[in-house]
Amino acid sequence: MELVAIAIFVVALAALALDWAHRTKIALGGAAAMVLVGAIDQEQAVEAIDWPTLGLLAGMMVIVALTEPTGFFTYVALKATQISRGQPVALVLLLSLMTGVLSAFLDNLTSILLVVPITLLIADILRIPPIPLVLIQVLASNIGGTATLIGDPPNILIGSHRPELSFMDFIVNLAPVAIFTLLVASGLLALVYRSRLRPAPERAAQIAALDPARDMRSATKVKRTLAVLAGTIIAFFLHAPLHLEPAVVALVGATVMLFVAADDVEDALSRVEWSTLLFFMGLFVMVGALVEQGVIADIAENLAELTGDSSVAEGMVVLWGSALGSALVDNIPFTTAMLPVVDSIQGEEFDDGLWWALALGACFGGNATMIAAAANVAATGILERTGYRVSFLQFLVVGLPITILSLLIATAYLLLFQL
Amino acid sequence: MALRDLDLTDASVQQTAALADAVKKLFAARVPTLAVLDDECRVVGILSERDVLRAVFPGYLSEIRHSAFLTDDAAALEELAQRARDQPVSEFMRESEVLETSDSQIHAAERLMHSGDDALPVVEKERFVGMLSVAGLCHARLDRLQS
Numbered sequence A: 001m002e003l004v005a006i007a008i009f010v011v012a013l014a015a016l017a018l019d020w021a022h023r024t025k026i027a028l029g030g031a032a033a034m035v036l037v038g039a040i041d042q043e044q045a046v047e048a049i050d051w052p053t054l055g056l057l058a059g060m061m062v063i064v065a066l067t068e069p070t071g072f073f074t075y076v077a078l079k080a081t082q083i084s085r086g087q088p089v090a091l092v093l094l095l096s097l098m099t100g101v102l103s104a105f106l107d108n109l110t111s112i113l114l115v116v117p118i119t120l121l122i123a124d125i126l127r128i129p130p131i132p133l134v135l136i137q138v139l140a141s142n143i144g145g146t147a148t149l150i151g152d153p154p155n156i157l158i159g160s161h162r163p164e165l166s167f168m169d170f171i172v173n174l175a176p177v178a179i180f181t182l183l184v185a186s187g188l189l190a191l192v193y194r195s196r197l198r199p200a201p202e203r204a205a206q207i208a209a210l211d212p213a214r215d216m217r218s219a220t221k222v223k224r225t226l227a228v229l230a231g232t233i234i235a236f237f238l239h240a241p242l243h244l245e246p247a248v249v250a251l252v253g254a255t256v257m258l259f260v261a262a263d264d265v266e267d268a269l270s271r272v273e274w275s276t277l278l279f280f281m282g283l284f285v286m287v288g289a290l291v292e293q294g295v296i297a298d299i300a301e302n303l304a305e306l307t308g309d310s311s312v313a314e315g316m317v318v319l320w321g322s323a324l325g326s327a328l329v330d331n332i333p334f335t336t337a338m339l340p341v342v343d344s345i346q347g348e349e350f351d352d353g354l355w356w357a358l359a360l361g362a363c364f365g366g367n368a369t370m371i372a373a374a375a376n377v378a379a380t381g382i383l384e385r386t387g388y389r390v391s392f393l394q395f396l397v398v399g400l401p402i403t404i405l406s407l408l409i410a411t412a413y414l415l416l417f418q419l
Numbered sequence B: 001m002a003l004r005d006l007d008l009t010d011a012s013v014q015q016t017a018a019l020a021d022a023v024k025k026l027f028a029a030r031v032p033t034l035a036v037l038d039d040e041c042r043v044v045g046i047l048s049e050r051d052v053l054r055a056v057f058p059g060y061l062s063e064i065r066h067s068a069f070l071t072d073d074a075a076a077l078e079e080l081a082q083r084a085r086d087q088p089v090s091e092f093m094r095e096s097e098v099l100e101t102s103d104s105q106i107h108a109a110e111r112l113m114h115s116g117d118d119a120l121p122v123v124e125k126e127r128f129v130g131m132l133s134v135a136g137l138c139h140a141r142l143d144r145l146q147s
Helices: A002-017 A023-037 A042-048 A051-070 A072-084 A088-106 A108-126 A130-145 A153-161 A167-193 A201-208 A219-237 A246-261 A265-269 A274-292 A295-307 A311-329 A331-346 A352-365 A374-385 A392-418 B019-028 B049-056 B074-085 B105-115 B134-146
Strands: B012-014 B033-037 B043-048 B119-124 B127-133
Touching: A002 A023, A002 A274, A002 A295, A002 A311, A002 A331, A023 A042, A023 A274, A042 A274, A051 A072, A051 A088, A051 A108, A051 A153, A051 A219, A051 A246, A051 A265, A051 A274, A072 A088, A072 A108, A072 A201, A088 A108, A088 A130, A088 A167, A108 A130, A108 A201, A108 A374, A130 A167, A130 A352, A130 A374, A130 A392, A153 A167, A153 A246, A153 A331, A153 A352, A167 A219, A167 A352, A167 A392, A219 A246, A246 A265, A274 A295, A274 A331, A295 A311, A295 A331, A311 A331, A311 A352, A311 A392, A331 A352, A352 A392, A374 A392, B012 B019, B019 B033, B019 B049, B019 B074, B033 B119, B033 B127, B043 B049, B043 B119, B049 B074, B105 B119, B105 B134, B127 B134
Parallel strands: B012 B033
Antiparallel strands: B033 B043, B119 B127
């Protein structure tokens, strides 16, 4: 049975990596197969689902969907472009910092869906190629999302799985290294692309003449909506002293947002991406079956043998291993499978360093290939719909060097401060 | 009362025709959608006013929700129009369901409600007969009443 469970999981991962069908179909198909062959029984399958992760995701989806119509994100992106005054280095730095900060507080996938269309518009007005600009933003969103518990799906998974790690713990342990990496990576990319992204002076003048506030029409509603968003983010910072789980913060924030900003509840709730939530559910059941069959314990045992008793070796294997795994199969399923592995490796004694290694490996690894993170898939999807095709190789050429650079920074950080 | 009893609109374009010619036909036709046909008069798709809108204006517009701050960049718009003008209709058309001349009017009404398009092609023995629009169908119902 153990081999059957492994086979189902490997086929599902291959199907996800090769894009054989929609990812939700694959995850649900794999979960159904695990239950039907008896790799996990029905009650255990339900228990394997991590409801806090789903609550956190659903809550944030509603909050962002209701904030988007305010025009606030468009305003911020346009302002950033105006401040850059057509200087390519400033433009790249500002747009990637903006994306990084948005990703940290809204999650990177949502941020990418919000900013990429505006970036296409900005590139069109400035008459500069949009693809490098969008790729830089994708990299920035994966790095920026690393900074918080809600910034990137791997962190949401880790934070929901280990309640001892609070929002502030993520900020204290990951934000400094994420900010440093974001500055180094965007600075480097800005230098590499500066000649290609230089607009003609008259184009920059055209952007300067725009009035970004023109779309923020109903001022009171905008203020109220943004206040709820800000309140939710503040509540995330305080969730541990308030004894509230992050999922509760997100769901309460979403509920308040429904009262304040949703004229039509049905319409607001239709913005919840159910396919994404079901994708997570399928993954949880598949990984639950691997745990039941002892596969995860075997992997952890092998890793423990490999690393001996050295926490440094364990941390390095988790960091680089998760980056490689994420690059090959997408960091969401990979992290889901790694959660019980890291549980086993650390044994009885809780060691937060290993969890930061997993977060850094999976989030930074998300930049390596086009399929490594959901944000990458979403961004290249928007580009394709609007007439700009990005090939796997084209992404790899930019993504892989940045991934290696950021993993080196993460290695130094973990060795110096965590392991 | 099958669809063959109605006054259908002959609004179609060959799939190899240039977009500019299709837009001319759309502008003159009484329906918001053209049937796109192959050499043998079979329906291979439809081209609606919205499809043309997306062809003549920047692609990213369908992805953004805010644009009140934008001003017209005459040169850029002209460049885009130049590029779209001579492209074949097949580049911009969409797949569409078709109605049969033997279909009932009430079935046509249900399909028009749910298809998302304001007009659908009607075929007989796989050959295009005409377009049935919402206005065409409703006009026929109300006109009967008056006469």
